[in-house]
Amino acid sequence: MSDAESAAFEAFHSHVFLGEGHEASERRTWVVIALCAAMMAIEIVGGWLVGSIALIADGLHMSTHAGALLLAALAYSFARRYAHDPRFAFGAGKFGDLAGFASAIILAMIALLIGWEAVGRLFAPVPIRFAEAIPIAALGLAVNLASAWLLSGGHHDGHSHGHGDAAHTHDASKRIDAPAGPVTLEVCEDGVPPRFRLGRAAGPALSAAAVSIETVRPNGARQEFAFVDRGGLLESLDEIPEPHEFLANVTVDGRTFSVAFEEHEHAHGAATQDNNMRAAIVHVLADATVSVAVIGGLILAWLFGWPWIDPLVGILGALVIASWSAALIRDTAGVLLDMIPDPHMADRVRKAIEADGDRVADLHLWRLGPGHLGVIVSVVTPSARGEADYRARLARFSALSHVTIEVRRAA
Known part of the structure; x- marks a missing residue:
């Protein structure tokens, strides 16, 4: 095997399925850890020096954070370290x-x-030192x-759930001279069955009787x-049958032009989201x-003398955190148990x-990492098609990073 063939073989069998921006996400996480550690040290040391148990408690809470x-x-x-570990x-x-x-x-x-x-x-209220508790809560916020x-890179909140559909995009509009x-x-298929559309911005209007298209698919099938x-x-x-990958022979103004169309499939939602970063962001957003809620509850309790507001706010906060936790458990467990990440x-x-x-x-589709899916397909065919034919059909699915195909001949 030549060096070029060896390199191609290694690339084809690469099992590196890290998410996009993996190293950048890792760096941001370490920066936030340093910020939290510094804040923890300041609160614990400061609380010890001024004799504030509230500051020390919040510093210890920051340590769990x-x-x-x-x-x-x-x-x-x-x-990253074990990405190439066999x-x-x-x-x-x-x-x-x-x-x-x-x-x-x-x-x-x-x-x-x-x-x-x-x-x-709620049943046994405790005294609250509002003058210390409110500033500490504001500092924690x-x-x-x-x-x-910092974790989101300054532009994304990270705890949205997204949708589970796979989007497919076509080449941009084709210009025919x-x-x-x-x-x-x-x-065009925006809310309607897919059809060809032809238009001319300047010049004589197009005549429907003088225009036609013949599509030629990779398997040789033709349609007018x-x-x-x-x-x-x-x-x-x-309508244009799926998939929308073909050569279109367009007859217009008495001449025929060949235009190639390709279709690309992209995964979204559970198949692409970085659950590690999502968990980190959910953690800080929950806090x-x-x-x-605590700041609002403390202010109301201080102004109106309602000591029950503080524990009530705590219960509401616990319910919010529990709901986020349940969603995160459901999604991450689905990945760990190899559930289909994108049924569409x-x-x-x-x-x-x-x-x-x-x-x-037989078909198995599962997630290997953020934005990386694996698929195993068993095909029964009466034709002489081989693995390469079916692999070519799946080439437009950009999220399929590991493809295994078994071909069996029909009786």
């Missing part, structure tokens, strides 16, 4: 999901502790907001399309949410394989 973030940072570090059959991309699951369990325990303490104080901003003036050709005038635009009478994409993969009458006997 830093510990949860340390879990995320180590997951990034281990995933002992991991499908790479180390799930380290982040494992850390996210553990962090979600910690969040659930924190929610239970807050709820338990709040219920106890500032640190949490800064941490969330016809003799009578440029013509624009595109596949006639057009109808839709008020300045010509639209094909027939920030509780801080906001699985359906489109099946349709792509079965486009010419073949049958998918």
